[in-house]
Amino acid sequence: MGEFDLIAQFFQRPAGQAVLGIGDDCALLQPAPGRQLAVSSDMLVAGRHFLPEVDPLTLGHKALAVNLSDLAACGARPVAFTLALALPEASAQWLEPFARGLFALADAHQCELIGGDTTRGPLNICITVLGDVPVVQGRSAALLRSGAKAGDDLYVSGTLGDARLALHCLHGREILPSAQLAAARVRLETPTPRVALGLALRGVASAAIDISDGLLGDLRHILRASGVGARLDTARALSLLGHGRNTADAALPQATRLACVLAGGDDYELAFTAPASARTAVEAAASRSDTAITRIGRIEAEPGLRLVDGQGQALPDSYASFDHFA
Amino acid sequence: MGEFDLIAQFFQRPAGQAVLGIGDDCALLQPAPGRQLAVSSDMLVAGRHFLPEVDPLTLGHKALAVNLSDLAACGARPVAFTLALALPEASAQWLEPFARGLFALADAHQCELIGGDTTRGPLNICITVLGDVPVVQGRSAALLRSGAKAGDDLYVSGTLGDARLALHCLHGREILPSAQLAAARVRLETPTPRVALGLALRGVASAAIDISDGLLGDLRHILRASGVGARLDTARALSLLGHGRNTADAALPQATRLACVLAGGDDYELAFTAPASARTAVEAAASRSDTAITRIGRIEAEPGLRLVDGQGQALPDSYASFDHFA
Numbered sequence: 001m002g003e004f005d006l007i008a009q010f011f012q013r014p015a016g017q018a019v020l021g022i023g024d025d026c027a028l029l030q031p032a033p034g035r036q037l038a039v040s041s042d043m044l045v046a047g048r049h050f051l052p053e054v055d056p057l058t059l060g061h062k063a064l065a066v067n068l069s070d071l072a073a074c075g076a077r078p079v080a081f082t083l084a085l086a087l088p089e090a091s092a093q094w095l096e097p098f099a100r101g102l103f104a105l106a107d108a109h110q111c112e113l114i115g116g117d118t119t120r121g122p123l124n125i126c127i128t129v130l131g132d133v134p135v136v137q138g139r140s141a142a143l144l145r146s147g148a149k150a151g152d153d154l155y156v157s158g159t160l161g162d163a164r165l166a167l168h169c170l171h172g173r174e175i176l177p178s179a180q181l182a183a184a185r186v187r188l189e190t191p192t193p194r195v196a197l198g199l200a201l202r203g204v205a206s207a208a209i210d211i212s213d214g215l216l217g218d219l220r221h222i223l224r225a226s227g228v229g230a231r232l233d234t235a236r237a238l239s240l241l242g243h244g245r246n247t248a249d250a251a252l253p254q255a256t257r258l259a260c261v262l263a264g265g266d267d268y269e270l271a272f273t274a275p276a277s278a279r280t281a282v283e284a285a286a287s288r289s290d291t292a293i294t295r296i297g298r299i300e301a302e303p304g305l306r307l308v309d310g311q312g313q314a315l316p317d318s319y320a321s322f323d324h325f326a
Numbered sequence: 327m328g329e330f331d332l333i334a335q336f337f338q339r340p341a342g343q344a345v346l347g348i349g350d351d352c353a354l355l356q357p358a359p360g361r362q363l364a365v366s367s368d369m370l371v372a373g374r375h376f377l378p379e380v381d382p383l384t385l386g387h388k389a390l391a392v393n394l395s396d397l398a399a400c401g402a403r404p405v406a407f408t409l410a411l412a413l414p415e416a417s418a419q420w421l422e423p424f425a426r427g428l429f430a431l432a433d434a435h436q437c438e439l440i441g442g443d444t445t446r447g448p449l450n451i452c453i454t455v456l457g458d459v460p461v462v463q464g465r466s467a468a469l470l471r472s473g474a475k476a477g478d479d480l481y482v483s484g485t486l487g488d489a490r491l492a493l494h495c496l497h498g499r500e501i502l503p504s505a506q507l508a509a510a511r512v513r514l515e516t517p518t519p520r521v522a523l524g525l526a527l528r529g530v531a532s533a534a535i536d537i538s539d540g541l542l543g544d545l546r547h548i549l550r551a552s553g554v555g556a557r558l559d560t561a562r563a564l565s566l567l568g569h570g571r572n573t574a575d576a577a578l579p580q581a582t583r584l585a586c587v588l589a590g591g592d593d594y595e596l597a598f599t600a601p602a603s604a605r606t607a608v609e610a611a612a613s614r615s616d617t618a619i620t621r622i623g624r625i626e627a628e629p630g631l632r633l634v635d636g637q638g639q640a641l642p643d644s645y646a647s648f649d650h651f652a
Contacts, residue, residue, distance in 0.1 A: 002649045019362060023551070024471050025399035025536055026364035028459065031357040036345060038352035039440060041454060043410035045447030073351035084369035084452045090651040114365060117452075120650040121371030126410045126443075126452035128367055133354065145350050210351055225349070323328045324446040325416040 001090045003118055009092075010099040011083070016112040018080060027114035029080060029130065036140055038076035038131035042067045046123035048324070050189075051170065056094045058189040059125070060101030065193045066212065067129040068109060069268040072198035073210040075143040076131030078111035086121030109195055134202075141202045143272070148207040148226035150301035152273040155282065155293050157194050160215055160240040161257065162187035164264025174256065183242060191268035196289035201272060204281045208272035214263035216319050219271055220305060226273075232297035235310030237261050240294055262307075263319035273299055327416045329444055335418075336425040337409070342438040344406055353440035355406060355456065362466055364402035364457035368393045372449035374650070376515075377496065382420045384515040385451070386427025391519045392538065393455040394435060395594040398524035399536035401469040402457030404437035412447030435521055460528075467528045469598070474533040474552035476627035478599040481608065481619050483520050486541055486566040487583065488513035490590025500582065509568060517594035522615035527598060530607045534598035540589035542645050545597055546631060552599075558623035561636030563587050566620055588633075589645035599625050 001009070007022065015021035019028040031037055044063050046052045064081065071078050083102070087094075106113060111129065133142045166184035168174040176184065194210075201208060207226055211218045215237065223230055241261050274282045286293040300306075307315040327335070333348065341347035345354040357363055370389050372378045390407065397404050409428070413420075432439060437455065459468045492510035494500040502510065520536075527534060533552055537544045541563065549556055567587050600608045612619040626632075633641040 001651060003651045004649070006651060019466060020468070020470070025396040025534075026366040026402060026457065026468070028400075028466060028468055029363040029365065030461075031361075031363055033359045035357075037355040037357055037363065037456075039355065039406070039408060039454075039456070040352040041408040041410045041442050041452070043412055043443045043445055043447075043450070043452060045412050045445055045450075048445055048447050070351040074354075076352060080365070082365060082367040082454055084367045084454075086369055086371050086450060087651075116367050117369045118650065119369055119371055119374055121369075121374050121450065122448040124369070124371075124412060124447065124450045124452075126367070126369060126450075128365075128408055128410075128454035130363075130365070131352065135356075140345060140354060142346070142352070142354055144346070208351075323330070324444065325327060325329045325332060325413075 001092065006090050006095065006118055010095045011113060013113065018112055018114045021112065021114045032132065034135055036133040036135060036142065038071055038074045038133050038142060039128065040067060040070035041126065041128040042070065043124065043126040054189065056098035057101040060098040061105050061190045063125040063127055064102055064105045065191050066268060067127045068111065068193035068195055069210040071129055071131040072193050072195045073143065073208050073270055074131065074133065075141060075198045075202040076133045077199060078109040078195060079130050079132050080112045080114045081127050081129045083113060083116035084126040085116065085118050086124040087118065088123060143198065143201060143205050143208040145207055145209050145222045145225035148222050148228050148273040148299045150228055150299055151276060152206050152299040153276055153279065153295050154230055154232065154273050154297035154299060155295050156215065156240065156269050156271050157197055157291050157293050158269045159187065159242060160237060160267050160269060161260030161264045162242055163191065163266035164260040174252065180242065188266060193268060194270045194291055197270055197286065197291040200285035200289040204278055204285050205272040205274045208270055211267040211269045211271055212265060214265040214319065215271060216262050216305060216317065222271065222273065223305060229300045229303045229305060230297055231300055231306045231308060234258060234262065234307050234315055236294060236296045259319065327418065332416050332421065332444055336421045337439060339439065344438055344440045347438065347440045358458065360461055362459040362461060362468065364397055364400045364459050364468060365454065366393060366396035367452065367454040368396065369450065369452040380515065382424035383427040386424040387431050387516045389451040389453055390428055390431045391517050392594060393453045394437065394519035394521055395536040397455055397457040398519050398521045399469065399534050399596055400459065401467060401524045401528040402459045403525060404435040404521060405456050405458050406438045406440045407453050407455045409439060409442035410452040411442065411444050412450040413444065414449060469524065469527060469531055469534040471533055471535050471548045471551035474548050474554050474599040474625045476554055476625055477602060478532050478625040479602055479605065479621050480556055480558065480599050480623035480625060481621050482541065482566065482597050483523055483595045483617050483619050485513065485568060486563060486593050486595060487586030487590045488568050489517065489592035490586040500578065506568065514592060519594060520596045520617055523596055523612065523617040526611035526615040530604055530611050531598040531600045534596055537593040537595045537597055538591060540591040540645065541597060542588050542631060542643065548597065548599065549629065549631060555626045555629045555631065556623050557626055557632045557634060560584060560588065560633050560641055562620060562622045585645065
């Protein structure tokens with residue numbers, strides 16, 4: 001199978017909203033007048049971001065999901081994406097399920113593949129997503145990291161730590177009952193980008209980020225960009241591991257549970273802040289987007305991140321966020 | 327050096343035209359009303375697209391140049407780009423010149439780095455470029471592959487085959503005098519994206535493509551997309567190898583010269599078509615963009631590609647275009 005057959009067979013589909021899709025030197029989009037364009041790129045490398053033996057169906061999903069998660073964190077509506085793919089070989093057995101997983105998620109978000117590149121090389125998937133953001137009364141409606149204010153509530157969506165816990169199990173470092181491992185593994189391999197929540201939080205949240213490198217590390221990006229600090233209730237955060245189920249059943253050590261929840265990474269949930277006066281609006285946004293959210297702390301004027309347990313007692317913060325080069 | 331230090335030290339610069347550049351989940355652009363957005367992604371893999379020992383300064387240039395070349399082929403004005411980079415290690419000695427080469431070309435085209443990703447992995451550079459295309463009287467001004475008509479002239483810009491010839495020499499398969507090798511190597515390592523020519527050809531050329539996989543292979547994309555054929559004067563094409571210098575001086579076998587010119591790849595010149603009635607306008611576009619162009623053939627109604635020598639005698643076409651998976 002040659003390069004162009006590969007593209008034609010697995011990736012070329014009728015153009016959707018794009019003026020011009022796959023097949024020329026560039027794709028062409030016609031942005032709606034007065035809207036902003038959100039752009040993000042994420043690269044996934046075999047052995048770093050996923051196990052080489054991972055099911056290509058879930059890998060196709062995840063490669064796009066991590067990018068959609070960035071759009072979600074900005075409150076941007078997905079529009080289109082490019083896919084650059086380095087493959088050790090052109091195997092239909094791998095490409096067919098990969099494309100199926102990719103397009104299932106793309107179609108669910110009406111996000112169109114408009115171009116890209118294919119080449120031989122160590123397995124590497126690089127996706128660039130493009131999203132749409134309105135401008136309201138002259139101001140961008142995008143959610144940024146820099147808008148958190150002292151007194152704001154701090155929330156996260158969904159669950160935390162399950163992806164890391166699954167990875168520990170796959171590496172043989174922890175043992176979970178098989179049903180729990182299966183549930184955790186879904187969170188690792190087919191994360192749900194919180195696009196609907198991000199859209200619902202426009203005009204409500206003061207700041208947002210997606211949790212890819214671990215809650216504390218990503219939260220620190222909000223604190224730094226906003227020039228504030230935060231107090232975080234670790235008991236509430238802990239309750240988000242498997243929605244509390246793993247905690248109760250698996251008798252995992254507390255240190256493992258805390259580490260997975262606070263610094264696990266690969267969660268692709270949103271961490272966001274909103275004024276305390278907006279609690280009703282936040283709940284309505286969560287409900288409208290059918291997404292669970294949990295209030296886990298508060299933004300404070302004093303810089304730094306303060307971890308407390310369920311009784312309000314200070315806990316040491318010794319959690320490093322994931323860093324590819326540290 | 328950690329991931330975020332690496333970004334801050336080598337890649338983060340004050341925002342330019344972008345509403346929001348590097349440092350949040352997404353970058354934000356504000357497209358001009360009524361304009362179209364051209365998008366293209368290219369991935370460069372060590373050992374496939376460049377020799378691992380290549381000077382990082384030229385690699386930074388080339389990684390962006392091959393992407394700008396796609397914008398040039400569409401007649402799009404460069405606006406911004408994202409950079410996703412997988413690196414075996416975070417080496418300042420490599421990153422500093424890489425970033426210097428990258429930004430020198432980016433600045434020359436006022437094309438702003440707005441985001442991306444860095445990760446550890448086998449060296450891989452994936453750039454997505456975004457460009458601006460006007461809509462004139464309700465029609466996109468983009469140059470496409472599909473507009474060639476029987477009777478149109480066929481042109482290429484600049485020189486052809488030097489990049490492949492340099493690669494042959496670096497692999498020890500050919501020998502060139504050192505001054506000629508140096509000149510050919512510049513074409514391999516620091517190709518010039520023909521952005522100014524692409525812009526000048528808007529409204530003049532009927533079809534265009536950039537030559538990355540070899541003249542004949544890329545020309546076939548125009549022929550297929552336009553539903554036409556072409557007659558190509560190989561003697562004229564041959565005169566473009568090193569602007570005729572290598573041909574005269576280096577006594578290379580004719581077969582080698584032909585293969586480099588017709589199927590070499592890595593040229594990043596534009597192949598384009600225009601009505602014979604537009605010759606003056608084509609010459610003016612070339613002159614305005616200070617780019618040499620050469621008329622090398624003619625589009626014909628009969629499908630297929632016919633190669634002829636300087637006397638108009640038919641030559642066999644046995645040249646395959648570059649294919650990563652063939």
